Amino acid sequence: MEDKEYYSVGEVSKICNISKKAVRFYDKIGLISPDKVCDDNNYRFYNRKTLLSVPIIKYYKQMGFKLEEMRSFLEGGTYSMLEKAFRQKIDNLKEMESEIFKMYTSVKDWYDLILEAEMVIENNVREVAVKYIDASNLCFMEQDFNYNYMESIVNIDFTNYIESIHNEITGPVMISFPSFKERMEGKSTRILLLQKTILPCQEDEVVKFGGYMVASCYHIGAHETINDTYQKICDWAAAHGYKCAEESYERYVTDYWTTRNSGQFVTEIMIKVTRE
Template sequence: MGEELYSIGKVEEICKITKKALRYYDKMGILSPDKVADESGYRYYSKKNLLSVPVIKYYKQSGFKLEEMRAFLQGTTYDFFDKSFRTKIDELRELEKEINLKIRSVRDWHALIVEAQMVIENNVCDVSIKYIDERNLIFLNQNFNYDYMECIINIEFNNYIDSINNAITGPVIICFPSFEDKINGKCSKMKIMQETILKCKDEESIEFGGWLAASCYHIGTHETINETYKKIKEWAKEHDYICSEESYERYVTDYWTTKNTDKFVTEILIKIRRKR
């Protein structure tokens, strides 16, 4: 009595794998039927052949392509297995880095959207004192011409990041050497800064934070941002604080996220200290 054979439909039922996949495996030389009926073309598989399906699924789960599985399934040496698996581990580690970078980028951007949404919904426009955590940011000194869109979606800065093989995340922050010059239309220099995902060299980064700041959100177009600067100046005078000369604009949501300038959220940060 011959070995029992299973139709392709039965294999689909037993192994939870589609007929389409089984036909493709046959085409690729991964799992071929033991018998093909001459007249009908029906495929039949032995129980021994069915046992290849869990192995194939595990290889697939492990990230191997069908072409890579073929040698394993046909029988090969442990040395070949060793080299193939080491190569796959290295490949998956690189993929892991890429996926983690994408997750970080999306997560950080999402956090900014949530922050902006809460600021707008609660109309958070009061000045407050805020401690800015110390960290290192990548930076680039540039000219400033009051074209906010060009400054924030900054081609030169992005090209610079690409040239040093890094990746940026989080809000764009621009430092102005004198906020008085900025609000009076006399500012011509700026420093664009952003957090990097990969570690950068010391000479490519600058320390940011580690100090108290007067913080105030500005909701709406950047063309009216001077109103918020004046609000901070008045608050500092009223509460006996001295503002430092430079200021920082942290773009929570901007042209990167929306074309509706009424929904822009910018946080202005100015270092402060008590009058003595």
């Protein structure tokens, strides 16, 4: 920076790496006032000391303070005033951090499901496989079931319940059937609706899922034809020396939440198995 007594708006813009528009706006709102104004042409000039306010403004901006708030800081407020302003900003940022975490978790989990479904469809993954399910706690609601998949998956009652306990859902919807045989025969009347929540739940609000081996198979397409995949699991288990438990889980990777094209639905069927 050239050592001068005064600097023009253009020079301030170049030296401090801010736009001329910003310099003029700071002047307009009284954030940085010129140290010299020419009477004949109203040109504004700033001394070196005033230029040093720009890095401070940038740092306050980095912390999220508004320009109006910065004015009182630059004017030389008391430590008590500064402490109060910074404490309020910390509280606001913590609240923003919490909201961003919720949004990020929701978007990331949904993005992962879209990628999973895309790979399943592109590679036509329909084989049965045995895998271990990590134990987790899922929020749940017991409900009547009438084979209306759309209303069960995009569930108003469950959404209202989650809101009532001041939480938010993320990840795939899951349905637990007490008996997969009754489910295949169209006789299931009660289910457990399961889903992960972003915030921790109370002990009585969750049910344990996983911690065991399952026979898993993806079903591609409408839910009305899902019995074919159940039968595939049963036949595979019998042929490979596995015994299926009664309970089954349907994990809706993509469904009505993502698309109304049922041909693009991807559902993972899981049945707990043990060696016979």
